[in-house]
Amino acid sequence: MTIDEIQKGYRDKRFSVREIVTEYLERIRKLDGTIGAFLTVCDDSALQKAAELDEKRSRGEETGPLAGIPVAVKDNICTRGIRTTCASRVLEDFIPPYDATVVKKLKEADAILIGKANLDEFAMGSSTETSAFQTTRNPWDITKVPGGSSGGSAAAVAAGFAPLAIGSDTGGSIRQPSAFCGVVGLKPTYGSVSRYGLVAFASSLDQIGPIAGNVKDCALAFQVLRGQDPNDSTSMQPDAAGMPSFPSCLPDQGIRGWKIGLPRECFRHGLHPEIEESVRECGRLFEKMGATIREISLPVWDMGMNVYYILSSAEASSNLARYDGIRYGIRAKDYNNLEEMIVHTRSEGFGWETKRRILLGTCVLSSGYEKGYYKRAMRLRDKIRAAFRKAFQEYDLLLLPTTPTLPFDIGKQHSDPLEMYLADIHTVSMSIAGVPALSLPCGFSRSGLPIGVQLAANHFEENKLFSAASLLEREFGPSGRNTPPDMPPVGKIVDNILTRGGKQY
């Protein structure tokens, strides 16, 4: 179901918030045993909030833009009073005493937190398999991974456990699982959404964004999430002129006359032919709508992966150093002195992928300050940014694949970490440049797996992404209506409510 459909139902008094929430919880209870999207399901607090909203509505009070919409939040985003684990043993019992700014905003918009979604440990991975607690399965084919690191969030939307989910993207962690799960995911401009309360992986790259069943819901959620936050000094307020209000910018604002660039570097070796065909098909569709498509060259593209791994692992090694067992989280039981306590806690608490990145990052930073890898990578980042700035002087959008491959088999990546790192190859450059990028479904492979296409725009031009994406969506049909083959259709939720009661509100 879309946000519009649910809210229309509320307005028409076809069902109550409590009924909707109950149905979603029921669906999670029945099906999440197979999918494994959630680490925590917030039954009680969700039902309580639903009852409050029904109260509010019955008194005729105004409600927020996401009133009564169940939302799944990635478990590296702090929720007051609700366990926030980052899918790591080290934070297994961590209950934050505060809400992340985005969670506060969701609550103020009257959304309903339905559960905390699984992820790769500390968001490090592209398959959600590095989670210390469970494997999440792709709802389209449960032998496949949902992508990562926001795999739980994307799978929750695809499986119809929530119409909306919140993820975080450091090098592709929203876009890649959105492509794998056939949903719409936005990595916003760096600084447009507050990071306060997002457990840091790589601070200069991390960005929170929405994952939804269709473009309009994604835009609506972004509208709620974005904005400068006094608690995050890196958050920014774009010029008022550059930010039209989203839902209104969507319909019928054509892309006639737009110039869209197709980065040649993405269409080389390693790209799955069916994905290449789908992306090129999108280009042809845009051309039909009156846009100009040009192949362009971005030579900085190839630096992306190296710069990404240097910056992200260096920052991660520092950000994750605080998990020493002293103030919160787990503490090793066996130690003789302080140093042993810290070493044992970290050895027992972190998984292999996290350790690998901490080690890599420590080496990066030990190479020195002035001439070391980190500063060199920062200089290359400036080059990449400049190249994007130049490209966007000429082009309105970039059109490119989200992933080089289709969703892969569960368990396959363990044998080859390099393959996992390549999963981000088409997404990292936008993270490094700090520009917004969106992935949306553009059909299915012959094997029946979703294919994602990625659009990128200049800083703070999310509106362009939404305009073009909603036009493309009309051609492919919103993914939210396509339920994975083995799952009951999401529309059933309303049917269930109506057949059981049929009571009018």
Place this chain on the structure above:
Amino acid sequence: MKQKMKGSHAADGNHLFETVIGLEIHAELNTKSKIFCSCSTRFGSRPNENTCPVCMGLPGTLPVLNEEAVRLAARAGIALHCSVNRVSRFDRKNYFYPDLPKAYQITQYDLPLCESGYLDIETGQDRPNGKRRIHRIGISRIHLEEDAGKLIHPEGEPVTLLDYNRAGVPLIEIVTEPDMRSPEEAAAFLKALKSILEYTEVSDCRMEQGSLRCDVNLSVREMGKTDFGTKVEIKNLNSFREIQRALAAEAERQREQYCSGGPDSILPETRRWDNGRGRTVSMRTKEGNQDYRYFPDPDLPPVFLDRSLLCLIRNGIPELPEQKKERFLREYGLNPYEAGLLTGEKALADYYEEVVGFGVDSREAAHWILDELPRIRKDAENGEIPVKSHYLADLIQKIGEGRISRNTGKDVLMEMAVTRKTPGEIIREKGLSQISGPAELQKIIRDVLSRNADAVQDYKKGSAKAIGFLMGQVMKASRGKANPNLARSLLEELLS
């Protein structure tokens, strides 16, 4: 040449060696809240009372810079003749220690807020007739950083407790050039610096509460050499006296080491001052230099100081010690020694001006504040001045009017410090008023004269000593309450 001159001045008298000293001073800034969160910086709260998710480094929290800290640090920089960088940046210094909640300290590494300043110091000014010399001590940088928490080891219990009240309190670190050549110079520099930080209200500089801390780098070299010797860091110095003693002891240790084992036998290490044993003790060697893995903190954007803000900060700097001293010389007719002592401490200078403001003679006020006040002040808490300025003014006036004697005045001052009563109350309660009525005094004097006929005879024979003796007898008989001037003239009158 210049250094040779400095070296020959070495106080320890060992003319073969020169001591080279550089300081790293940490001063807590006088802000109400911490540097990256809104917690209070109050000293003396219950453990962990002044903490929040940000300064505890909880997952997901982010630092937000307290601009007041930047303003205060820039103010210190301007007062110390530094150039203030228009753009500076924060970096992370990574190391594991339980008092460091994030396992990194946010500090400034390659782009500090202030650079290349100096402070002129005078040595010898703490003695009235000392030979005064002026040295310029270079300041290489001043940067902003956050303080760490505190480890508490309860006695006899196998646990360590942590108090994070201090974690995130804003600090400036002031790093000097290795420009000092004796412990006396180092102490003089620190005193002058403390005074400037107090004047500018950058820091309250309470060494006993740790809001001013000093680490020292010290090396020795043979006189005439220009290369620096191996430097040793000395930590944990908590008072001026300790600093002087520790530096003298460490210089002595290094000279002995140098003589017995050669220059290479001095190890680059960190030592701490053991006050009880009166010597420095090795804490750790610096071999395999600790790798702090500095990198720019991605959570904090660069700090920009525009011209107009710098201008505002510059204009907000009050009169500094040097300027105040000049003014005191001009306005109050003091000598440089008195003016130097009074302006060396802002609280004392302010107190002096208050007392003078009540109409007291400026030289008299200086005498009482410099000669009498220190005696009662050394027992006071936190070095506070235990007598209100208008009470002291009142006391000085009463002495001037002859209501009590100078000596009685000293006793009244003591009494005021203890009881906090006004001088009038004390004089009345203790019956300390001088006998200034001529009739009453004449009676006492006649009495004394009749009992000391021998002395009267001596006086008449021309003995100068005799009048002194008779005055003493008069004071004794009046139990010290006789107005000495009046008594003397009456005595002379009656004897003639």
